[in-house]
Amino acid sequence: EAGVTQFPSHSVIEKGQTVTLRCDPISGHDNLYWYRRVMGKEIKFLLHFVKESKQDESGMPNNRFLAERTGGTYSTLKVQPAELEDSGVYFCASSQGRVGGAFFGQGTRLTVV
Amino acid sequence: DQQVKQNSPSLSVQEGRISILNCDYTNSMFDYFLWYKKYPAEGPTFLISISSIKDKNEDGRFTVFLNKSAKHLSLHIVPSQPGDSAVYFCAASEAGANNLFFGTGTRLTVIP
Numbered sequence: 001e002a003g004v005t006q007f008p009s010h011s012v013i014e015k016g017q018t019v020t021l022r023c024d025p026i027s028g029h030d031n032l033y034w035y036r037r038v039m040g041k042e043i044k045f046l047l048h049f050v051k052e053s054k055q056d057e058s059g060m061p062n063n064r065f066l067a068e069r070t071g072g073t074y075s076t077l078k079v080q081p082a083e084l085e086d087s088g089v090y091f092c093a094s095s096q097g098r099v100g101g102a103f104f105g106q107g108t109r110l111t112v113v
Numbered sequence: 114d115q116q117v118k119q120n121s122p123s124l125s126v127q128e129g130r131i132s133i134l135n136c137d138y139t140n141s142m143f144d145y146f147l148w149y150k151k152y153p154a155e156g157p158t159f160l161i162s163i164s165s166i167k168d169k170n171e172d173g174r175f176t177v178f179l180n181k182s183a184k185h186l187s188l189h190i191v192p193s194q195p196g197d198s199a200v201y202f203c204a205a206s207e208a209g210a211n212n213l214f215f216g217t218g219t220r221l222t223v224i225p
Contacts, residue, residue, distance in 0.1 A: 004156070033212070042115060043157070043202060045212035056211050091156055102213075104149075104156030 002026065004105035006092050012111045018080040021108045025074070025094030032075050033095075033102060034067060038088040046090075049075060061086075082112045116140045117205050119216035127224050132190040134219050136203030139184065143205040147213070148177060148188045151200045160201075161188070193223045 005024040013019050025032045034046040046065070047057040051072035060067070064083070069075040079086050089109050095102040118137045126132045134148075144165040149157035163170040163177045163186070170177050176189045190197055203216040 006156075009154075031211070035213075035215075040217065042117070042217045043204075043213075043215035045214070048211045059212065093156075101159070104158070106154065106156045 004092055004094050004103050006090075006105035006108050008108060009106065010109045010111075012113060013082055015084055015112055016081045018078065019082055019110060021077045021079075021090050021092075021110070023075045023077070023092030023094075023105060025092070026103055029094035029096050029103075030072070031095045031097075031102070032069060033093040034075070034077055035091040035093065035104075036088050037091065037107075038085075043091065046077075079110070082110075084112050086110060087112045114139075115216075116143075117203055117214045117216040119203055119219050121219050122217070123220040123222070125222045125224060126193045128195055129192045132188075132193045132197065132221055132223065134188040134190075134201050134203075134221065136186045136188075136216055137184060138186075138205055138214075140205070140207070140214070141184070142207045143214075144208045145206045146177070146179060146186050147204045147206075148175075149202040149204060149215075150197075151202060151218070157202055190221075193221075195223045195225050197221060198223045 007022045032049040037043045045059040048055045049069045066078045089107040091107045093102040093104045147162040148160045150160045151157045161175045179186045200218040200220045202218045204213040
């Protein structure tokens, strides 16, 4: 069974540009989560989807971040326009039940220069 | 303000000895605690968890202890193996919540 897949694995963009991260969850997992780790700090929750609905987006930093999950399958996280402080590793996770059973993807390392 | 804290950024242990990783939390509403292991260029992998109704959970070489009065949990790995070298994250969630609060991680190095 395929795990959680994230694309791209690395992205380097200039400040002010737009970047879109993609996450393909494990098939059949209704719950999808986005997390972010800024260099050396804790992994922080961004938002949670159940199927195509946003259940909790309390962790989204600001309105430059937009997450979608059309059709309840894969999800995208768009940052527009990107700022220097957006640099970090963005993790996606999926689960069938409670978040404690979530499987994480390998992450997308975003560098804004 | 961080609700889950791992105050030791790194730990080195000889192979075969015990590794003890510590974690403190401030939120008394947390009822479920987890440890994740992370290798470079990979995502966190679930290792072991414990519910707040227990004070110990064991899985092979890994044991997690929970002290609710002290708001402290620890992960014991015994015996430690070189393959255990990784960053370990402590995480917690509230009852009914859908997000995890993570610590900053502890890098464990097991010396052969």
